Amino acid sequence: MTDALPEGVAPPPERTVAQDAQLALLLEVTGTPKPGNVDRAHDHDDLRFEHFVTGAVGALPGLRLAADGEPVGDAFERAVAGMSQQAAGNTQFGALLVLTPLVRAAADGDLSPDGARAVAEATTVEDAAGFYRAFEHVDVAVEEPPAGMEPLDVRRGAAAIPTLRERALTLSDVMDRSTDVDGLAREWVGGFERSFHAADRLLDTEGPVPDRAARIFLELLADEPDTFVAINHGQATAERVSEQAAEALGGERDPWALADELVAEGVNPGTTADLIAAGLFVALRRGLEL
Amino acid sequence: MTDALPEGVAPPPERTVAQDAQLALLLEVTGTPKPGNVDRAHDHDDLRFEHFVTGAVGALPGLRLAADGEPVGDAFERAVAGMSQQAAGNTQFGALLVLTPLVRAAADGDLSPDGARAVAEATTVEDAAGFYRAFEHVDVAVEEPPAGMEPLDVRRGAAAIPTLRERALTLSDVMDRSTDVDGLAREWVGGFERSFHAADRLLDTEGPVPDRAARIFLELLADEPDTFVAINHGQATAERVSEQAAEALGGERDPWALADELVAEGVNPGTTADLIAAGLFVALRRGLEL
Numbered sequence: 387m388t389d390a391l392p393e394g395v396a397p398p399p400e401r402t403v404a405q406d407a408q409l410a411l412l413l414e415v416t417g418t419p420k421p422g423n424v425d426r427a428h429d430h431d432d433l434r435f436e437h438f439v440t441g442a443v444g445a446l447p448g449l450r451l452a453a454d455g456e457p458v459g460d461a462f463e464r465a466v467a468g469m470s471q472q473a474a475g476n477t478q479f480g481a482l483l484v485l486t487p488l489v490r491a492a493a494d495g496d497l498s499p500d501g502a503r504a505v506a507e508a509t510t511v512e513d514a515a516g517f518y519r520a521f522e523h524v525d526v527a528v529e530e531p532p533a534g535m536e537p538l539d540v541r542r543g544a545a546a547i548p549t550l551r552e553r554a555l556t557l558s559d560v561m562d563r564s565t566d567v568d569g570l571a572r573e574w575v576g577g578f579e580r581s582f583h584a585a586d587r588l589l590d591t592e593g594p595v596p597d598r599a600a601r602i603f604l605e606l607l608a609d610e611p612d613t614f615v616a617i618n619h620g621q622a623t624a625e626r627v628s629e630q631a632a633e634a635l636g637g638e639r640d641p642w643a644l645a646d647e648l649v650a651e652g653v654n655p656g657t658t659a660d661l662i663a664a665g666l667f668v669a670l671r672r673g674l675e676l
Numbered sequence: 677m678t679d680a681l682p683e684g685v686a687p688p689p690e691r692t693v694a695q696d697a698q699l700a701l702l703l704e705v706t707g708t709p710k711p712g713n714v715d716r717a718h719d720h721d722d723l724r725f726e727h728f729v730t731g732a733v734g735a736l737p738g739l740r741l742a743a744d745g746e747p748v749g750d751a752f753e754r755a756v757a758g759m760s761q762q763a764a765g766n767t768q769f770g771a772l773l774v775l776t777p778l779v780r781a782a783a784d785g786d787l788s789p790d791g792a793r794a795v796a797e798a799t800t801v802e803d804a805a806g807f808y809r810a811f812e813h814v815d816v817a818v819e820e821p822p823a824g825m826e827p828l829d830v831r832r833g834a835a836a837i838p839t840l841r842e843r844a845l846t847l848s849d850v851m852d853r854s855t856d857v858d859g860l861a862r863e864w865v866g867g868f869e870r871s872f873h874a875a876d877r878l879l880d881t882e883g884p885v886p887d888r889a890a891r892i893f894l895e896l897l898a899d900e901p902d903t904f905v906a907i908n909h910g911q912a913t914a915e916r917v918s919e920q921a922a923e924a925l926g927g928e929r930d931p932w933a934l935a936d937e938l939v940a941e942g943v944n945p946g947t948t949a950d951l952i953a954a955g956l957f958v959a960l961r962r963g964l965e966l
Contacts, residue, residue, distance in 0.1 A: 395834050398760055436886050
């Protein structure tokens with residue numbers, strides 16, 4: 387009875403931009419195996435699937451602010467605050483950092499590398515302040531700041547805001563200073579290239595969407611060492627994991643066995659998962675069907 | 677940095693009533709093994725985990741209408757319409773049917789059997805019309821209507837609305853006529869007794885919430901034959917499945933093996949899963965932590 391609706395029955399609503407971002411968060415954690423990450427079939431001890439689900443539920447109001455034209459920094463901070471309302475703390479900080487500008491670009495009607503770059507470049511010092519405030523809600527693994535940047539260590543949270551204002555640093559400026567250590571900062575300054583690439587791959591492949599997401603996770607991981615792994619376990623480990631991902635893609639290694647190994651090691655390629663969430667969002671806006 | 681927030685950082689928002697209902701839908705499908713149902717570890721061929729996730733994302737605006745005081749029938753119809761935007765069709769029709777009045781009761785400040793009963797009893801003919809309109813969006817497995825009730829066969833969808841109006845039947849009246857075949861109709865006329873019982877059990881048990889949900893699913897299924905199984909496979913099968921659930925609870929049968937068997941048979945105790953969603957919602961409102 388779902389084809390021609392009779393008079394008096396409104397057609398189903400289309401998903402909004404913010405709903406697609408929430409769905410992207412949920413589909414990201416559903417795709418399995420994404421070796422090392424929490425997914426439909428894998429938990430870490432204190433970071434479990436249900437924490438991600440709860441995070442995605444809590445993040446929606448902040449994502450909606452981004453879609454409604456509120457400042458990107460404020461929207462991100464509210465998304466993180468809502469996401470943080472579960473025992474595991476930081477489940478989707480990185481995913482929200484890359485999704486928020488993409489949500490704004492979609493709401494502005496230009497969900498393209500140029501549109502997303504324009505959103506990033508239009509950020510202000512107040513957006514940077516929102517980004518720093520977001521660190522008050524969760525503990526995020528980060529590198530030590532480079533020399534001269536100690537006053538802007540993100541672990542200082544809102545205490546760093548006066549320095550941001552003194553130096554007149556926008557959120558885009560802050561990201562620009564982290565591109566050597568953070569794959570998401572590279573997205574911010576590089577037109578979200580890998581996010582859009584992931585979206586293209588999701589739309590080009592076939593089968594259940596979570597299976598595609600898991601496949602493309604391996605592709606991205608094989609292409610570039612995960613910066614979250616590098617921060618937590620060193621660059622050598624990050625490079626080894628990328629080689630293992632390439633082997634899994636090439637059929638020389640069982641991705642399920644690799645998932646078990648990395649979970650046991652506590653190695654969690656979270657940045658690559660964040661890019662998959664971003665790619666899922668773009669693909670959903672472009673018609674990816676479930 | 678999550679304890680004492682500095683000046684200028686707003687505390688994280690609490691989840692709204694509607695968000696807790698959405699989270700309940702997601703946690704329900706996360707709990708595993710819930711033998712026969714789609715869950716974190718089980719799919720049916722054309723009804724997969726990601727369809728439930730997508731349904732939960734799409735249902736939220738309708739749930740929000742219920743929380744905002746819109747007519748229960750309209751809110752339910754919009755929740756079903758939003759839920760239906762994925763290829764599997766009916767993922768959470770029943771769960772929404774039991775959640776919608778509970779959401780309203782929570783928003784009214786009395787999420788108790790009496791409060792939920794009051795919501796059910798206050799429904800109107802227009803609420804019944806909304807219920808019938810909801811069947812325009814998805815195909816739902818139902819029993820043949822009893823003699824004299826053919827004009828009100830739910831499969832007629834909106835075409836049955838003139839008859840509802842002629843007979844002045846409220847949504848509560850419609851439910852009252854289905855209690856012999858539908859466990860959710862029994863909830864509507866019986867103060868949502870099993871939903872509240874499930875909530876009590878969820879709050880009384882320990883461990884990860886999805887594991888508790890899976891355990892209590894077996895308890896409910898062992899207690900009473902699932903009416904969705906009875907409609908699709910007959911009462912004898914429904915009774916057999918309840919015995920199997922009791923054996924799984926008692927340790928005489930492996931619940932994972934039972935899950936595989938029931939999925940292979942296509943036997944899906946969906947009504948019991950709907951009660952778990954309702955119980956999760958009530959428990960979340962009462963402080964269930966994740």
